Amino acid sequence: MMKAAYLHIPFCEHICYYCDFNKVFLKGQPVEEYLQALDEEMNITLQEVPAEKLATIFVGGGTPTSLNEQQLERFCQSINDRLPKAEDSEFTFEANPGDLSKEKLQILKDAGVNRISLGVQTFNDELLTKIGRVHRANDVFYTIETIKTAGFDNISIDLMFSLPTQTLTDFKQTLNAAFSLDLPHYSAYSLMIEPKTVFYNLQRKGKLPTPGEEIEAQMYEILMEEMDKHGLHQYEISNFSKPGFESRHNLTYWNNESYFGFGAGAHSYIEGFRRSNFGPLKKYIESLHNRKLPIFETHRVTRSEQMEEEMFLGLRKTAGVSISKFTEKFGQDPRHLFADEIADLTRKQWIEVTADNIYLTKQGRLLGNEVFQMFLGVFD
Amino acid sequence: MNREVRLKRQSKIRNFSIIAHIDHGKSTLADRILEKTNALSSREMKDQLLDSMDLERERGITIKLNAVQLSYKAKDGEEYIFHLIDTPGHVDFTYEVSRSLAACEGAILVVDAAQGIEAQTLANVYLALDNDLEILPVINKIDLPSADPERVRHEIEDVIGLDASEAVLASAKAGIGIEEILEQVVKTVPAPTGDPDAPLKALIFDSLYDAYRGVVAYIRVVDGTVRAGDKIKMMATGKEFEVTEVGVHNPKVTPCDELTVGDVGYLTAAIKHVGDTRVGDTITNAKNGATEPLPGYRKLNPMVYCGMYPIDTAKFNDLREALEKLQLNDSALQFEPETSQALGFGFRCGFLGLLHMEIIQERIEREFKIDLITTAPSVIYQVYMTDGTLINVDNPSNMPEQVKIDRVEEPYVKATMMSPNDYVGAIMELCQQKRGNFVDMQYLDENRVSIVYEIPLAEIVYDFFDQLKSNTRGYASFDYELIGYKPSKLVKMDILLNNEKVDALSFIVHKDFAYDRGKIIVEKLKDLIPRQQFEVPVQAAIGTKIVARSTIKAMRKNVLAKCYGGDISRKRKLLEKQKEGKKRMKQVGSVEVPQEAFMAVLKMDDNNAKK
Numbered sequence: 001m002m003k004a005a006y007l008h009i010p011f012c013e014h015i016c017y018y019c020d021f022n023k024v025f026l027k028g029q030p031v032e033e034y035l036q037a038l039d040e041e042m043n044i045t046l047q048e049v050p051a052e053k054l055a056t057i058f059v060g061g062g063t064p065t066s067l068n069e070q071q072l073e074r075f076c077q078s079i080n081d082r083l084p085k086a087e088d089s090e091f092t093f094e095a096n097p098g099d100l101s102k103e104k105l106q107i108l109k110d111a112g113v114n115r116i117s118l119g120v121q122t123f124n125d126e127l128l129t130k131i132g133r134v135h136r137a138n139d140v141f142y143t144i145e146t147i148k149t150a151g152f153d154n155i156s157i158d159l160m161f162s163l164p165t166q167t168l169t170d171f172k173q174t175l176n177a178a179f180s181l182d183l184p185h186y187s188a189y190s191l192m193i194e195p196k197t198v199f200y201n202l203q204r205k206g207k208l209p210t211p212g213e214e215i216e217a218q219m220y221e222i223l224m225e226e227m228d229k230h231g232l233h234q235y236e237i238s239n240f241s242k243p244g245f246e247s248r249h250n251l252t253y254w255n256n257e258s259y260f261g262f263g264a265g266a267h268s269y270i271e272g273f274r275r276s277n278f279g280p281l282k283k284y285i286e287s288l289h290n291r292k293l294p295i296f297e298t299h300r301v302t303r304s305e306q307m308e309e310e311m312f313l314g315l316r317k318t319a320g321v322s323i324s325k326f327t328e329k330f331g332q333d334p335r336h337l338f339a340d341e342i343a344d345l346t347r348k349q350w351i352e353v354t355a356d357n358i359y360l361t362k363q364g365r366l367l368g369n370e371v372f373q374m375f376l377g378v379f380d
Numbered sequence: 381m382n383r384e385v386r387l388k389r390q391s392k393i394r395n396f397s398i399i400a401h402i403d404h405g406k407s408t409l410a411d412r413i414l415e416k417t418n419a420l421s422s423r424e425m426k427d428q429l430l431d432s433m434d435l436e437r438e439r440g441i442t443i444k445l446n447a448v449q450l451s452y453k454a455k456d457g458e459e460y461i462f463h464l465i466d467t468p469g470h471v472d473f474t475y476e477v478s479r480s481l482a483a484c485e486g487a488i489l490v491v492d493a494a495q496g497i498e499a500q501t502l503a504n505v506y507l508a509l510d511n512d513l514e515i516l517p518v519i520n521k522i523d524l525p526s527a528d529p530e531r532v533r534h535e536i537e538d539v540i541g542l543d544a545s546e547a548v549l550a551s552a553k554a555g556i557g558i559e560e561i562l563e564q565v566v567k568t569v570p571a572p573t574g575d576p577d578a579p580l581k582a583l584i585f586d587s588l589y590d591a592y593r594g595v596v597a598y599i600r601v602v603d604g605t606v607r608a609g610d611k612i613k614m615m616a617t618g619k620e621f622e623v624t625e626v627g628v629h630n631p632k633v634t635p636c637d638e639l640t641v642g643d644v645g646y647l648t649a650a651i652k653h654v655g656d657t658r659v660g661d662t663i664t665n666a667k668n669g670a671t672e673p674l675p676g677y678r679k680l681n682p683m684v685y686c687g688m689y690p691i692d693t694a695k696f697n698d699l700r701e702a703l704e705k706l707q708l709n710d711s712a713l714q715f716e717p718e719t720s721q722a723l724g725f726g727f728r729c730g731f732l733g734l735l736h737m738e739i740i741q742e743r744i745e746r747e748f749k750i751d752l753i754t755t756a757p758s759v760i761y762q763v764y765m766t767d768g769t770l771i772n773v774d775n776p777s778n779m780p781e782q783v784k785i786d787r788v789e790e791p792y793v794k795a796t797m798m799s800p801n802d803y804v805g806a807i808m809e810l811c812q813q814k815r816g817n818f819v820d821m822q823y824l825d826e827n828r829v830s831i832v833y834e835i836p837l838a839e840i841v842y843d844f845f846d847q848l849k850s851n852t853r854g855y856a857s858f859d860y861e862l863i864g865y866k867p868s869k870l871v872k873m874d875i876l877l878n879n880e881k882v883d884a885l886s887f888i889v890h891k892d893f894a895y896d897r898g899k900i901i902v903e904k905l906k907d908l909i910p911r912q913q914f915e916v917p918v919q920a921a922i923g924t925k926i927v928a929r930s931t932i933k934a935m936r937k938n939v940l941a942k943c944y945g946g947d948i949s950r951k952r953k954l955l956e957k958q959k960e961g962k963k964r965m966k967q968v969g970s971v972e973v974p975q976e977a978f979m980a981v982l983k984m985d986d987n988n989a990k991k
Binding site: 217269274309366373 | 939
């Protein structure tokens, strides 16, 4: 049953050097038409796939808060008109430090948004410039203050590590600054160099001085230690929170559950089908203008694939894969299905198996991909 | 056909091939000739029609030979029968070139109007002259801004000693001079001079295996006549067959009643192995056949050997079948099973040269879908033992213990390089580095030089050609021929991964270079072998003595951080790609080693080249 929806706002005022999400410069874009198309997509989809009341809605980008106040208001209205929400739903907006005015926050608040995820990345101004961000560390403190004042208490920030020229000291300082905000949720991602980014091109020319695997590993170890010290529980590879503040929306992905994906380039997982939408705005808008779903690719996830995904997604969580839930879902015990893989990984001390859970060890968290891969193609 | 008709027809036949350096426009000229002789409508024209295998097309070179029959109405009003015989364009296939040239009376020599004569061209021109061919020089690409036809004309006269006053100035690309070339073929290339009533003598210049017809032999009839039903004999092997079909390519396969003197066509005779239709062999009648075969036949021996191992050990038999299938069409390919402690069961394969090896390797991976580990190529070393015996070593790991060896000899080649004189220094430095002995240097004109060195084949087999190209910005051309064995101070270098000797990584190296190479290769391997779960020492050793060491660090972090906004498929693909990369690696003891590592020994001189 559908319990989650992701909505994509592909506009940005600036493009960060590492970002490979579907995005365009805001200037001169058909924002109104896009919002209209989004509304239409929700409308058609909900007619075809009736949803129960949604437990989570996540608006990401791009930069959702790059919309102006009117656009933002209209967009929220459209979400609330089209998507049925549960009483206690989690409704998240991504935002950038610096572009959250009091007015915009009020619009979000009025629309029922109850969680803000802020793209901070680092508190080192020099590094911020190097990765193509336009905000400064001070903007973060100010913005967080504004958000809190507007009445939001479920706030998260994104941090990045293993950035070009970043040192262990830099990263520790960033963590300290982050903790000083005393937030209930933090995400921290190591930089990945993706094709079609500024960084990718720099790296190919040999001009991207990333700290290297050893330092990256140390940063990750420091991250885990520090988070733990500050009472923030690591519930997933890259996510830490105070009890009760886990991102329920992101848990949908890792629990291998269904979700809607609305917007250009958005992904959905509906009734066993993984779909992606057209990325180019023009194509996306045109399709919906003709009242057709803007589907670019559809993949029916086979049963074997579902079981593999249950494993490699579930293992991202600290709690790991629930053996009883797996068995209930697929009628087979994962310990038997993946007996060889589990034996091998246990021997390597990358996973542990308890009465009801299969989960990564601390060492396994550092080498997650090595573990995840083992569960792919097992049934071929 | 009676004798007279045959002789009249014979006088209208012109057999020729095209000699050219790579990129000098051979294929384009062949296309133009096909167009002019109306062999094809332009709609049917595929670019570079004569090159039929995909690989050939991709690499821009011809591996398999082809011959086409064309008809040309000349300005004298007569209709002529042309046979255009294609030749492979790589030094690995020199013998095949010489045999296809032997099937001709003439050759069109194409020289680039800007670049002039290159070593490869020169080598082939000499092959043509050895076969008494009439040579028609053509100066091609005259429409290029940098064209200097007069200089090239002089070069042809000075370097080769041909009269180039009649050389056609052409642009195959623009269609300039094509008719003139064809008229010269009519005028200058002699008609074949055999006797149609004599016992059959037909030269095999190529053959291929066809799943339906068996082996198809490409032949040039020198004497006599052959038709379906004839009993024939291969003079080198003594094997006899009954001809099932004869025909020509025009360029479509077209069966005909008979092939007689001067004809170039194909013959099938329910032959099962290409080994029975050896290039250069003579076909004659089974009864009352010719007494003497045509001159020039040689059995081809591989020059370069390497081990081929399936990454998936279960695919050993598939690999054997793939090699057998390829051998059906390629009698120069040799293989026999061998075992490596590191790689398991595989085959030691022999090739004519490095290109031949790469082609076979690629075809196995592409056409038979078998992932391979190929060990670094090796030449055959002649090892004279202290007890007086001689051992041929084609696999470095089989090199006997140092104490039992009296001396080792290795094959040498005579290497001829041509280059603008700006690069003489670079070429000599490279040859010196490759243990070459200077033989000769001659100025072809004030700007171009021909340099001759004797160099160990093993050095050529590695990356000599690539380095020559890069050190001379692609200006130098290169050709070589084997000149025999010479004693060398050679030792076996072993490589240890995680303190275990990996036999497939052993190589033979000159004593004076051993320490440096050891150092370079352990560094190279450190970079090529991905981090493992534990630290892995990499060592180079001569006998029991470790000469170099480095360390592959343990893997520290490998985990996808992001969630990609619910794009699980992408995450999956990334993981699959990582997993796929592992499948391309071979588990050697406890270490996963990628294919490139086994070839690292080949690229060892990169570091030197960069300095």
